[in-house]
Amino acid sequence: MTEPIIQVRDLRREFVVRSPAGRLRRARTVVAAVDGLTFDLAEGAAVGYIGANGAGKSTTIKMLTGILVPTAGTVRTCGLDPVRRRRELARQIGVVFGQRSQLWWDLPLAESFRALAAIHRLPEQSWPARRDELVDRLDLGGFLATPVRQLSLGQRIRGEIAAALLHSPRLLILDEPTIGLDVLSKERLRVFLAEQRALHGTTLLLTTHDMDDVQRLTDRILVVDHGRLVYDGTLPGLSAQVGAERVMVVDLVEPLPDLGAIDGARRVAVESDGMRHRLAFTPERTTAGAILEAIGRRGQVRDLAIEEPDIEDVVRRLYLAQVSDDGPAAAP
Amino acid sequence: MRLFATLVVLGFRRWSTYRLATAAGAFTNTVFGLIKASIMVGAIGAAGGELAGYDARTGATYAWLVQALVATVNVFNWSELALRVRDGDIAIDLARPVDPQLAYLAGFVGRAIHQLIPRGGPPLLAGALVTGLALPSTPLPYLLGAVSVVLGVCVSFGVWWLVNLSAFWLVELRGVLTLNVVAMAILSGLAIPVHWFPDWLATLAALTPYPSILQTPVDIVTARVEGTAALGELAVQVAWLAGVLLLGRLVFARGARKLVVQGG
Numbered sequence: 001m002t003e004p005i006i007q008v009r010d011l012r013r014e015f016v017v018r019s020p021a022g023r024l025r026r027a028r029t030v031v032a033a034v035d036g037l038t039f040d041l042a043e044g045a046a047v048g049y050i051g052a053n054g055a056g057k058s059t060t061i062k063m064l065t066g067i068l069v070p071t072a073g074t075v076r077t078c079g080l081d082p083v084r085r086r087r088e089l090a091r092q093i094g095v096v097f098g099q100r101s102q103l104w105w106d107l108p109l110a111e112s113f114r115a116l117a118a119i120h121r122l123p124e125q126s127w128p129a130r131r132d133e134l135v136d137r138l139d140l141g142g143f144l145a146t147p148v149r150q151l152s153l154g155q156r157i158r159g160e161i162a163a164a165l166l167h168s169p170r171l172l173i174l175d176e177p178t179i180g181l182d183v184l185s186k187e188r189l190r191v192f193l194a195e196q197r198a199l200h201g202t203t204l205l206l207t208t209h210d211m212d213d214v215q216r217l218t219d220r221i222l223v224v225d226h227g228r229l230v231y232d233g234t235l236p237g238l239s240a241q242v243g244a245e246r247v248m249v250v251d252l253v254e255p256l257p258d259l260g261a262i263d264g265a266r267r268v269a270v271e272s273d274g275m276r277h278r279l280a281f282t283p284e285r286t287t288a289g290a291i292l293e294a295i296g297r298r299g300q301v302r303d304l305a306i307e308e309p310d311i312e313d314v315v316r317r318l319y320l321a322q323v324s325d326d327g328p329a330a331a332p
Numbered sequence: 333m334r335l336f337a338t339l340v341v342l343g344f345r346r347w348s349t350y351r352l353a354t355a356a357g358a359f360t361n362t363v364f365g366l367i368k369a370s371i372m373v374g375a376i377g378a379a380g381g382e383l384a385g386y387d388a389r390t391g392a393t394y395a396w397l398v399q400a401l402v403a404t405v406n407v408f409n410w411s412e413l414a415l416r417v418r419d420g421d422i423a424i425d426l427a428r429p430v431d432p433q434l435a436y437l438a439g440f441v442g443r444a445i446h447q448l449i450p451r452g453g454p455p456l457l458a459g460a461l462v463t464g465l466a467l468p469s470t471p472l473p474y475l476l477g478a479v480s481v482v483l484g485v486c487v488s489f490g491v492w493w494l495v496n497l498s499a500f501w502l503v504e505l506r507g508v509l510t511l512n513v514v515a516m517a518i519l520s521g522l523a524i525p526v527h528w529f530p531d532w533l534a535t536l537a538a539l540t541p542y543p544s545i546l547q548t549p550v551d552i553v554t555a556r557v558e559g560t561a562a563l564g565e566l567a568v569q570v571a572w573l574a575g576v577l578l579l580g581r582l583v584f585a586r587g588a589r590k591l592v593v594q595g596g
């Protein structure tokens with residue numbers, strides 16, 4: 001059996017928070033951002049690491065990449081102790097911090113690739129081919145000569161991802177890569193990432209707030225809440241466990257007090273005297289199209305919207321389920 | 333070596349994008365050169381035509397040369413590292429397979445090379461036209477001078493690096509940065525030659541790396557110090573460079589450790 005690409009055992013990270021208490025004294029509180037995490041990631045896996053803000057996602061990533069020392073427990077990334085062998089590890093992993101840039105701000109994008117090729121000591125004869133592949137697949141050609149500071153967010157993020165992949169890392173860690181992107185840009189990015197994985201077998205660890213990212217890109221999810229792992233399994237498993245339902249909101253032309261029973265859907269609410277209906281459903285059991293068709297037989301639909309379950313909601317449900325079961329959530 | 337060279341080129345390019353700023357800087361350097369050359373000539377005249385080895389012509393040359401090099405050795409500001417520490421982007425630098433001090437030194441040198449001609453040319457041209465320049469006619473002082481300028485740039489980097497590292501421990505850095513600018517402006521020989529200092533101040537200056545940044549390169553280029561004496565001055569620069577870079581490594585390691593262990 002090969003060694004997992006990431007191995008985390010009883011990982012804990014505390015921060016000391018000092019707050020003023022009285023005129024001169026300062027209260028010292030210890031907060032555990034990560035509290036007893038244990039998991040393995042197999043080479044080639046694609047894993048979504050999700051949780052609400054402050055759940056400990058970024059802290060975990062910092063420990064995985066060696067820029068933060070664990071308070072207790074152990075981490076091994078690519079078989080290395082990340083803190084001690086940070087530079088060696090940096091050659092094998094690519095990291096995109098959604099809120100930070102690794103590009104040279106006042107130089108054209110192409111120059112950043114040149115710098116990174118030198119930093120990673122990529123062979124002069126082979127790296128341009130890799131760059132051209134990334135330029136082609138991420139559609140960077142139109143703005144390679146544009147200074148990074150003038151790029152749009154979507155262009156910059158694509159540039160960041162290309163920068164993280166230039167040295168063909170074994171492991172790609174993306175911290176909120178699609179944050180702030182429009183639907184089309186998100187979609188293109190997802191297609192690209194799926195393709196890279198298929199082509200190069202790159203292991204992918206992704207933190208996100210976007211359920212679609214998780215659904216499209218990952219085959220396993222880890223849900224973290226208050227620094228603890230509350231779920232480890234597949235997305236359908238998670239939906240089954242917490243009932244992560246989508247909600248269809250339908251506006252009718254003529255008010256209808258009751259739509260009656262619709263197979264696979266659950267009535268959530270009727271609003272505006274029957275003008276607006278809310279129906280919850282799980283994508284595993286029925287489709288939005290089937291529900292719409294059923295409604296269409298009863299009345300004329302004027303407008304509709306579908307609300308996705310958000311991560312916060314899923315985590316809250318998980319937490320509630322855990323409290324009521326009084327035990328950890330198990331993977332189905 | 334390819335890495336260092338690439339980063340030098342990038343440092344050069346980064347600055348070459350700011351043409352207007354460079355032009356404005358060159359103009360300012362030239363105007364201040366005119367003012368300082370006048371003051372030097374006036375002071376030397378009042379002292380009876382000679383002051384600590386400078387006559388009117390060599391005194392004016394000193395003022396012009398200092399103005400020509402001030403942008404290259406970067407006396408006034410470098411806070412790139414401090415800003416990255418403060419907003420957390422230093423994490424990106426730490427997550428790269430490259431020594432941060434080496435990478436930033438390369439960028440600093442690239443910037444210096446860019447500034448040399450556009451910021452140095454105009455003051456020297458003005459000096460040649462207005463007061464005339466007293467420059468040596470043999471190649472050796474220029475050769476040694478070039479080495480000395482490179483060392484001066486690197487010593488300046490080493491000092492700025494150390495000053496910037498205080499960002500690991502302090503949130504507000506303006507005080508520290510200003511203190512360094514003032515110390516550098518006086519003790520490097522930017523305001524007046526270190527040779528004009530009263531003994532106590534000259535002693536104080538000699539205990540700092542600052543004269544190695546500006547006074548020494550200008551002394552060597554103008555052949556005020558020559559031959560073995562010039563080599564001795566270069567040795568002093570090398571010693572300061574080794575000192576500030578080494579101390580910078582130690583302090584950076586401490587700072588990074590604090591960041592990595594305490595979590596910023």
